[in-house]
Amino acid sequence: MLSAKGWATLVSTLVILSLSIAVQKWNLLIFTLPLLYPLVLGRRQAPISPGQVVVQRRVSRSRLIEGEEFSVEVTVGNASQSTLILGIKDELAEPLRLVEGSNKGLVILKPGELKKLVYRVTSTKRGHYAVGPTRIEAYDPFLIWREPVLTYEPDEVVFLPRVVKGYRMSLSALYTIPRPGEIASKSPGEGGDFLEVREAQDKVLRRVNWKATAKTQKWMVNVFESGRLTNVLLVLDVSGKRLLGREVESYTDSLVRLAASIAFSLLTAGHRVSLLVVGNYRDWVKPGSGKRHLLRLLSALADVKHLPTRQIIDYSEVFKRISHVLSPVGSSVIVISPFTEEEALSIISTAEKMGYSVTCVAVNPFAGPRLRHMRASALLSDVWMQGILETLPRRGRRVVVVEPHE
Numbered sequence: 376m377l378s379a380k381g382w383a384t385l386v387s388t389l390v391i392l393s394l395s396i397a398v399q400k401w402n403l404l405i406f407t408l409p410l411l412y413p414l415v416l417g418r419r420q421a422p423i424s425p426g427q428v429v430v431q432r433r434v435s436r437s438r439l440i441e442g443e444e445f446s447v448e449v450t451v452g453n454a455s456q457s458t459l460i461l462g463i464k465d466e467l468a469e470p471l472r473l474v475e476g477s478n479k480g481l482v483i484l485k486p487g488e489l490k491k492l493v494y495r496v497t498s499t500k501r502g503h504y505a506v507g508p509t510r511i512e513a514y515d516p517f518l519i520w521r522e523p524v525l526t527y528e529p530d531e532v533v534f535l536p537r538v539v540k541g542y543r544m545s546l547s548a549l550y551t552i553p554r555p556g557e558i559a560s561k562s563p564g565e566g567g568d569f570l571e572v573r574e575a576q577d578k579v580l581r582r583v584n585w586k587a588t589a590k591t592q593k594w595m596v597n598v599f600e601s602g603r604l605t606n607v608l609l610v611l612d613v614s615g616k617r618l619l620g621r622e623v624e625s626y627t628d629s630l631v632r633l634a635a636s637i638a639f640s641l642l643t644a645g646h647r648v649s650l651l652v653v654g655n656y657r658d659w660v661k662p663g664s665g666k667r668h669l670l671r672l673l674s675a676l677a678d679v680k681h682l683p684t685r686q687i688i689d690y691s692e693v694f695k696r697i698s699h700v701l702s703p704v705g706s707s708v709i710v711i712s713p714f715t716e717e718e719a720l721s722i723i724s725t726a727e728k729m730g731y732s733v734t735c736v737a738v739n740p741f742a743g744p745r746l747r748h749m750r751a752s753a754l755l756s757d758v759w760m761q762g763i764l765e766t767l768p769r770r771g772r773r774v775v776v777v778e779p780h781e
Contacts, residue, residue: 381417381519384410417515425525427455428511429489432465434530438670441501441534444474449492449509453484460484462512462521463492466529468504471496481514501536501631501677505529535673536628539636544709544734544775573598606647606662608702608731609634610694612712612719613654613681623681626713626740631676633738633777634711638672649701650675653690653722655682659697690718691725704730713740714763727772734773737763742778 377385388410395403429452436445453459464479476494484490498504507529512521572587575594587595611634613627634650641648642664649662650672660675702708708731712719726733741755760776767774 376521378518378521384414384519413517413519417517417519420515422522423513423524428524429454430509430511430527432507432509432527432530434506434532437532439534440537442499444495444497446493446495447506450489451482452489453486456486458485460514462514465509466507467496470500471498471504498534501534503531503533503678505531533674533677536631536635536676538639539632542636542640544637571598604645606702606706607641608708609638609648609650610708610710610722611652613652613656613679614716627681630711630738631679635673635676637709639669642669651697651701652679653693656680659701662701691721694722694725707732709734709736711736711738713738714767735767737774737776739778
C-alpha cells in the first residue's frame with residue numbers, strides 16, 4: 376500500500392497529467408518522470424517475511440496507582456541479510472497518554488542491528504488498559520510503498536484506585552473467625568490496642584501500670600482491647616445517574632477510592648473481606664485476606680464504572696442470591712452508597728432480616744470538588760443530610776457520613 380509520501384507523489388503525477396491534457400502541451404509530461412520513477416522501482420522491492428524482523432516489548436511496571444507513570448521499551452532487530460527500513464507504531468488504549476518520547480518511529484536497520492523505541496506513559500483514570508499491539512511496516516528505499524510485516528501482541532497494565540490511609544472502622548458482628556497461628560482459636564486474646572487503666576482483679580505482674588499502682592496504692596493494670604476478626608462484606612452502590620448527571624463519573628471514582636481505603640484498613644486489621652458491586656455495573660469478589668487479596672479487590676474496583684443500561688434484577692434480589700457465598704450470616708456488612716435510591720435502602724433491610732450486622736457509609740453526592748462551586752451545593756447537602764438522618768439511623772445499625780475525596 377502507499378505511504379503518505381506515496382499518495383502525495385501519485386496525486387502530484389495525476390495533477391501534472393491532467394494539466395498537460397487540459398492545455399494540450401504534452402511536453403509537460405516530462406515532469407512526471409521523476410515522480411513515476413520511485414513509484415515503479417519501489418514496487419519491485421522483494422517482500423519481507425515476519426521471520427526477518429525481531430520485536431520485543433518491555434513494560435517497566437504492569438500494576439500502578441492512578442496518576443503514576445511507567446516506561447515502555449520496544450526493541451526491533453534485523454535478522455535478515457539486507458538493510459531494512461521499518462516503521463514502528465505501538466498502539467495505546469484510551470485514556471493512556473504520552474508523557475515523554477514517542478510511541479512511533481522510522482528506523483533503518485543494517486543486518487543484525489538492534490534499535491530501541493522508548494517512551495513514558497501515564498493515566499489519571501483507573502482501569503485495565505492495553506499497551507500495544509506493536510505494528511511493524513516495511514518501506515522501500517524511496518519511502519513510497521509500505522507493507523505490513525508483523526503485529527506484536529499487546530501487554531496489559533492496570534491502574535489501581537488510590538488508597539487513602541487512615542480509615543478505621545469498628546465492627547460489630549455475631550460471627551468471628553479463628554485467628555491465624557499455630558493453634559486455630561476463636562478466642563481473641565488480650566489484644567494490642569490500649570483501652571484503659573483498670574484495677575486488677577488478681578495480683579499479677581503482667582501489664583502492671585507501676586505509676587498508677589504507686590499513686591493509688593492498688594494493683595493497676597493496662598487493659599488492651601481484644602481484636603475480633605470477622606468476615607466483612609463490602610457492598611458498593613454505583614447508582615446515581617438521575618441525581619448527578621455528568622458528574623456521576625467523578626462521584627463513582629470517589630466511591631471506589633473510599634471502598635479501596637476501607638478494604639485496605641480491614642485487611643490490615645486481619646479481617647476477611649469480600650466485595651459486591653451493585654448498580655448498573657455489577658461484580659463480586661470472594662472473601663480472602665492478605666496482600667494478594669488486597670490486589671484482587673483493587674483490581675476488581677479498578678474496572679467499576681457507571682453504565683447507562685439498567686439491570687433487570689433488583690439490588691435486594693442480587694444480595695439474597697450471592698450474600699451466602701460471600702459472607703456467612705452473622706458477619707458484618709458495610710454498604711457504601713449515596714442512599715438516594717430505594718434499591719440501596721432495600722439492601723439494608725434485606726441484610727438485617729437475614730441476620731447481618733449492617734454499617735452504612737453514606738457519601739455526600741453534593742460535596743464533591745466539582746460541585747462545591749455551585750450555589751445550590753450547600754442547600755442540596757443540607758437536604759441530603761436531613762434525609763439521611765431521618766432514614767438510616769436505627770437501633771443496632773451504624774451510620775457513618777463522609778465526604779468524597781478528590
